[in-house]
Structure formats: C-alpha cells, structure tokens
Amino acid sequence: MRTRVRFAPSPTGPLHMGGVRTALYNYLYAKQHGGDFIIRIEDTDSHRFVPGAEKYIIDSLRWCGIIPDEGVDENGNVVETASPKHPHAPYRQSQRRGIYRKYAEELVAKGYAYYAFDSSESLENERKEAESKGETFIYNYESRKNLRNSLTLPEEEVKKLLQETTDWTVRFKMPENTVVKMDDMIRGHIEVNTATLDDKVLWKRADELPTYHLANIVDDHLMEITEVIRGEEWLPSLPLHYLLYQAFGWKDTQPRFAHLPLLLKPVGNGKLSKRDGDKMGFPVFPLNWLNSDGETYHGYREDGYFPQAFVNMLAMLGWNPGTEQELFSMQELIDSFSIEKVSKSGAKFNPDKAKWYNKEYLRMTSDSELAEEFIPILDENGVTADKEKVEAVVALIKERATFVKDFWGICSYLFKAPQEYVQKDVDKFWKPENVGMAFEAMENTADAASMEEYIRAHEMPMGKVMNCIRLALTGASSGLGIADIMRFIGRDEALSRLKAAREKLG
Numbered sequence: 001m002r003t004r005v006r007f008a009p010s011p012t013g014p015l016h017m018g019g020v021r022t023a024l025y026n027y028l029y030a031k032q033h034g035g036d037f038i039i040r041i042e043d044t045d046s047h048r049f050v051p052g053a054e055k056y057i058i059d060s061l062r063w064c065g066i067i068p069d070e071g072v073d074e075n076g077n078v079v080e081t082a083s084p085k086h087p088h089a090p091y092r093q094s095q096r097r098g099i100y101r102k103y104a105e106e107l108v109a110k111g112y113a114y115y116a117f118d119s120s121e122s123l124e125n126e127r128k129e130a131e132s133k134g135e136t137f138i139y140n141y142e143s144r145k146n147l148r149n150s151l152t153l154p155e156e157e158v159k160k161l162l163q164e165t166t167d168w169t170v171r172f173k174m175p176e177n178t179v180v181k182m183d184d185m186i187r188g189h190i191e192v193n194t195a196t197l198d199d200k201v202l203w204k205r206a207d208e209l210p211t212y213h214l215a216n217i218v219d220d221h222l223m224e225i226t227e228v229i230r231g232e233e234w235l236p237s238l239p240l241h242y243l244l245y246q247a248f249g250w251k252d253t254q255p256r257f258a259h260l261p262l263l264l265k266p267v268g269n270g271k272l273s274k275r276d277g278d279k280m281g282f283p284v285f286p287l288n289w290l291n292s293d294g295e296t297y298h299g300y301r302e303d304g305y306f307p308q309a310f311v312n313m314l315a316m317l318g319w320n321p322g323t324e325q326e327l328f329s330m331q332e333l334i335d336s337f338s339i340e341k342v343s344k345s346g347a348k349f350n351p352d353k354a355k356w357y358n359k360e361y362l363r364m365t366s367d368s369e370l371a372e373e374f375i376p377i378l379d380e381n382g383v384t385a386d387k388e389k390v391e392a393v394v395a396l397i398k399e400r401a402t403f404v405k406d407f408w409g410i411c412s413y414l415f416k417a418p419q420e421y422v423q424k425d426v427d428k429f430w431k432p433e434n435v436g437m438a439f440e441a442m443e444n445t446a447d448a449a450s451m452e453e454y455i456r457a458h459e460m461p462m463g464k465v466m467n468c469i470r471l472a473l474t475g476a477s478s479g480l481g482i483a484d485i486m487r488f489i490g491r492d493e494a495l496s497r498l499k500a501a502r503e504k505l506g
C-alpha cells in the first residue's frame with residue numbers, strides 16, 4: 001500500500017512552531033516511504049475561522065521547504081478542482097460540505113448515532129443545574145436517556161422535527177461500558193473505557209456542516225490516509241475515532257496513529273506558548289504574524305533564521321537519531337527519521353539551541369551567498385561595495401556571527417569610519433604618550449606588518465599602542481585584528497582615522 005499522510009490544520013490563527021513540527025514529521029515520514037504528503041484544510045468551525053491563517057500556514061511550510069504532493073498547487077493555493085495530481089479536491093472541508101451528511105445519516109441508520117433535538121438553551125440549563133449540584137453535565141450514555149433525541153422521542157415526532165426544525169444535530173452513540181483497545185506508533189497499546197466518554201456531535205443541521213471528528217475520519221478514509229501523525233492534544237479523541245472506523249466498517253483500511261509529544265517551555269513545565277516567547281525574546285512562530293489586535297508575533301524568518309536551521313532544530317525536538325549527529329540536511333532527515341524514535345514525553349524547547357543551529361548553518365553557508373544577503377544591509381547603511389570585497393569581509397567575520405543581521409554591527413568600521421568611541425576604552429587606552437607612539441608608528445610605515453615591526457624595533461609597548469590604534473580605527477578596543485582591518489581600509493584611511501580620533505578625543 002502506498003504511504004499517504006496528511007497535515008490537516010484548522011485555519012484558526014498562525015501556525016505555532018509545534019504545528020510546523022507536526023507537518024515536518026509527516027513530510028519526513030512520507031518522503032522516507034516514497035509516499036505522498038497531503039494538505040487538507042479543516043475549516044468546518046466557522047466561529048474560529050481567522051482570515052489569512054490558511055495562507056500563513058502554507059507560506060510557512062513553503063519557507064521551511066515542506067512541499068506538499070497533494071492539496072496545494074505550485075503557487076501555494078489550496079486545490080479546489082480535482083485533477084490526476086489532486087484527485088480528492090476540494091481539499092478545504094468547508095467546500096466538501098455536501099459529502100458528510102450521508103455518512104452521518106448512515107451511522108444513524110446503523111444504530112451508531114442518533115438525532116438530538118435539544119436546544120442550546122435547554123443544554124445550557126442542564127449545565128447550570130448540574131453545576132449548582134457541584135456536578136458537570138455530560139451528554140453521554142446515561143444522560144441521553146432523559147434528553148430530547150431519537151432514542152427517547154416517538155418515531156413520528158422525530159420525523160416531524162427532522163423536517164420542520166433546523167437546529168438538530170447528529171450525535172455519536174457512545175457504547176456503554178466498553179473497553180476500546182488502541183495502538184499508537186509512539187505510545188504503544190492504550191485502553192480506554194467508554195464510560196468516560198461523551199456523545200460527540202458529528203454533524204449539525206443548522207450550518208449543514210460536520211464537526212471535526214466526522215469530517216476528519218471521513219476524509220482520512222476517502223483520501224486513503226495510511227498514517228495519522230498529529231499532536232498529543234488529539235489523543236483523547238482517539239477512542240472515538242477508533243469507534244467511528246468500526247461503525248463505518250472501515251477497520252481494514254483504518255490508518256495507524258502516532259501522537260507526537262508536546263513542545264514544552266524552556267523553563268518550568270507546561271506547553272510552550274506565545275507568552276514564553278514574548279517573555280524570553282524568542283520566536284514561537286515560523287513567520288511574522290500581524291494579529292487583529294495590531295500586535296505582531298515574531299517569526300523565525302524575520303528574526304533572521306535560516307529555514308534549514310529552523311527545520312533541523314525542530315526535527316530534533318522530540319526525535320533523536322540515536323547517534324551524536326545534530327546537523328541534518330532535509331535529505332538526511334528523510335533518510336534517518338523514524339516515528340519509533342520519537343519520544344513519548346514532552347520536548348523542552350531551548351532558545352539557545354535554536355541560535356546554535358543558526359550559527360552552524362551560517363558557518364556552512366558559502367561566503368558568496370552570505371555576501372548576497374549582506375549587500376542589501378550595506379545598502380541600507382549607505383555603503384556600496386563590490387561583491388568580491390563583501391565576500392572577503394564575510395569570510396573574515398562569519399565565525400563571530402549568529403545571524404546575517406549581526407554582520408553590520410561586527411564590521412561596519414571596515415566600510416565607514418567610526419562616529420563614536422566607547423568611553424571606557426577611551427579612558428583606558430587613549431593616553432597622550434600612546435597616541436604619540438601610534439602616530440609615529442603609522443606615519444613611518446606602509447602597512448600593518450611593517451608597523452608592528454616598527455613598534456617592536458623601537459621597543460614601544462605593543463598592547464598599548466595597538467589598542468590605541470584599534471580605538472581610532474573601530475571606535476572600540478575589541479574587534480578584528482589590526483592587520484585585517486588595515487588590509488581592508490588601507491593605510492591612508494587608517495592614518496586619517498587616527499587623525500580624526502585625535503581631533504575628537506584630544
């Protein structure tokens with residue numbers, strides 16, 4: 001059987017990095033098995049729909065290099081019309097609404113589901129009443145016996161209500177006191193007694209839409225999904241999903257399930273949230289997102305991360321190859337990934353590790369590519385330099401940077417004379433006797449090498465003189481080696497910076 005997995009996001013907001021990881025693991029699994037990775041948009045909950053979220057999700061995956069085989073076309077649009085490449089279109093559940101009713105009705109006919117006519121007000125009253133007794137109201141195998149549904153009302157009345165009213169639903173008839181036996185590719189065997197489960201709504205007459213559970217099972221079946229790889233938050237739904245496959249008579253083709261561990265906050269316990277990101281200053285989302293309240297959520301892309309570094313870091317959050325290897329290209333991830341090696345327990349996110357990955361990828365990126373990225377930044381700072389020079393600069397500084405955006409701060413003085421001098425360095429190194437020696441050494445030599453020789457030959461204090469020169473050249477006493485700096489700016493520019501410093505600092 002051909003492997004077919006899907007990522008099935010609901011467009012209820014920007015995709016959290018945990019969601020990207022779910023998509024990534026699905027993608028890796030599909031590619032490793034020579035199968036298909038499908039995108040399906042689960043947008044049947046119109047109350048939670050957020051404009052722009054679908055595009056954000058697709059753009060995020062594209063940025064990461066997670067390219068679907070089916071469901072989204074080359075231009076990043078969700079496919080609406082069936083074709084050989086996209087046989088199950090439309091891939092947006094809201095556009096598939098016509099499909100689901102008959103499945104809901106089929107379950108009623110077979111006795112696995114029933115019609116429920118309780119108004120939202122009457123259910124609200126039940127809830128309040130239970131609350132006043134310190135209990136919680138659950139629509140389940142017990143309470144359904146006293147509620148208004150096709151199990152309790154006379155047949156004639158049911159027929160009438162179905163025809164004349166529009167706020168009824170189809171609910172799953174959870175079997176009484178039955179143990180559901182399940183298998184998870186990560187967690188192993190699981191058993192749950194149905195007594196703890198409620199009669200979930202599957203379909204709503206009011207908007208003629210299925211709920212998540214029905215649409216999800218029907219579509220996974222129709223789309224011939226072989227493995228469902230999704231977040232741990234869906235584990236409580238697994239018994240219902242098992243029972244739905246059984247009720248439909250689809251046991252033979254039921255997909256296997258894998259529930260991925262949560263991403264945890266860097267300190268303490270609990271799920272990684274946007275708030276942790278705000279507090280500790282790291283991104284939790286792949287791309288920037290402008291929220292409806294005007295707040296911008298930070299994205300890895302805009303914060304300067306390479307998509308490969310982000311993907312590599314995410315892959316390792318909850319999975320490890322069982323070796324020491326930490327750096328993986330996408331192809332290497334495809335080759336080494338295995339669901340069985342995904343951990344059961346939550347994966348603690350470490351923002352420093354994310355930076356470490358970026359630093360490693362920056363190092364591995366060619367000088368030429370880095371120069372291409374740096375040139376626009378130079379432009380913004382009013383510097384025009386030819387590519388060859390920029391490449392040489394990049395080669396010199398890349399080990400010191402984590403992001404390309406660090407470059408300018410590290411080496412601006414290779415392109416522009418410093419405008420300011422760090423005061424504590426001035427206090428420490430800009431002493432009249434050192435300044436005098438610095439001038440003498442530079443004026444009497446043609447380059448950094450001979451200048452060093454001169455200082456040595458004249459028994460001047462090397463450290464003091466050099467720091468004085470460095471201060472004049474860069475504005476501070478730290479930075480690149482003087483020989484490197486002078487190679488870039490030339491001896492004449494160096495001398496003029498020394499003069500400028502004397503004018504400003506005395």
Ligand code: GLU
Nearest residue numbers: 008009010042216230234
């Ligand atoms: N639409 C669900 C979500 O937003 C999909 C869950 C699943 O993969 O079954 O996470």
